[in-house]
Amino acid sequence: MDAEEFAYAAFIVGFVVTAISGLCYLALPLWPRVAYRTAATDAGATMTVTAPGLVPGWIGPAATANSWLALAVLSASIAARWVAGGRPPLSNMWEFTVAFGWAILLFYTLFELRSRLDVEDWPGARVVGAVVVPVALGMFAVSLIYFPSDVRPLVPALQSSRILGAHVTTMVLSYAALSVSFGAAVLYLVQGSGARRFDRLPAGDTLEVVANRSVLIGFPLLTIGVALGAYWAYSAWGRYWGWDPKETSALVTWLIYAGYLHARNLRGWKGQGSAWLLVAGFGAVLFTYFAVNLWVSGLHSYAGV
Numbered sequence: 484m485d486a487e488e489f490a491y492a493a494f495i496v497g498f499v500v501t502a503i504s505g506l507c508y509l510a511l512p513l514w515p516r517v518a519y520r521t522a523a524t525d526a527g528a529t530m531t532v533t534a535p536g537l538v539p540g541w542i543g544p545a546a547t548a549n550s551w552l553a554l555a556v557l558s559a560s561i562a563a564r565w566v567a568g569g570r571p572p573l574s575n576m577w578e579f580t581v582a583f584g585w586a587i588l589l590f591y592t593l594f595e596l597r598s599r600l601d602v603e604d605w606p607g608a609r610v611v612g613a614v615v616v617p618v619a620l621g622m623f624a625v626s627l628i629y630f631p632s633d634v635r636p637l638v639p640a641l642q643s644s645r646i647l648g649a650h651v652t653t654m655v656l657s658y659a660a661l662s663v664s665f666g667a668a669v670l671y672l673v674q675g676s677g678a679r680r681f682d683r684l685p686a687g688d689t690l691e692v693v694a695n696r697s698v699l700i701g702f703p704l705l706t707i708g709v710a711l712g713a714y715w716a717y718s719a720w721g722r723y724w725g726w727d728p729k730e731t732s733a734l735v736t737w738l739i740y741a742g743y744l745h746a747r748n749l750r751g752w753k754g755q756g757s758a759w760l761l762v763a764g765f766g767a768v769l770f771t772y773f774a775v776n777l778w779v780s781g782l783h784s785y786a787g788v
Contacts, residue, residue, distance in 0.1 A: 614666035
């Protein structure tokens with residue numbers, strides 16, 4: 484088995500483990516609330532009774548353990564593909580999307596680890612994985628279904644600049660960090676800001692803190708990524724900015740998150756409005772990532788699909 488075959492096999496294993504992890508995370512809020520049991524009566528007959536449905540204690544640790552295992556296996560896959568191609572695996576939509584999903588898992592597992600230390604309701608905060616991990620799984624599924632996995636030579640536009648590699652890496656990491664804010668925002672819209680509608684979900688205040696912290700990490704990375712892209716564009720095309728569709732879409736995404744941070748941290752704007760803004764922001768991320776790369780013609784149309 485050569486490096487490319489190992490990379491693909493490890494990806495399949497990572498995909499399966501991510502699916503197991505995602506199912507465990509989804510079980511945390513969705514486990515049946517009522518359990519039906521059979522009880523014996525004094526007359527010797529049996530009858531069906533109801534009891535509160537409790538989430539088994541092993542589900543949460545299993546979700547976390549499988550997310551770390553998936554991260555390790557996918558890291559090995561990416562490393563093997565790097566060896567097979569002799570370059571960072573960021574040259575086509577298969578590699579971009581796998582790296583995106585890997586980075587989502589990375590940021591989520593680190594978020595969960597940090598939450599154990601300084602989030603009071605960290606077992607509840609773990610439920611954010613019920614949204615974020617399926618997003619990563621979706622990235623892997625899209626790669627598997629739609630994009631060719633073979634290692635290909637770099638197109639000329641991608642061959643010469645380390646700055647470009649730093650730009651792409653930073654953008655992928657920023658998008659991954661922002662996926663955690665998306666997960667927290669979705670749960671906030673379900674939970675609401677007042678009394679807890681669902682006791683298995685984190686409180687609204689906890690979700691707001693989680694969302695804000697992830698944006699505080701993702702937005703600086705997004706800013707650096709855009710700046711590195713402009714610097715590389717000057718060396719490649721002789722201008723820092725040309726209103727290419729990818730550039731314009733990235734700018735719109737940046738403005739959405741800049742607006743959120745301004746409203747949230749300087750104006751104290753909270754609640755459903757800020758949560759919807761984060762959902763819109765991640766929608767802009769996905770549009771920039773998929774729609775512009777695949778369907779909009781421009782200077783960035785070298786996705787290698």
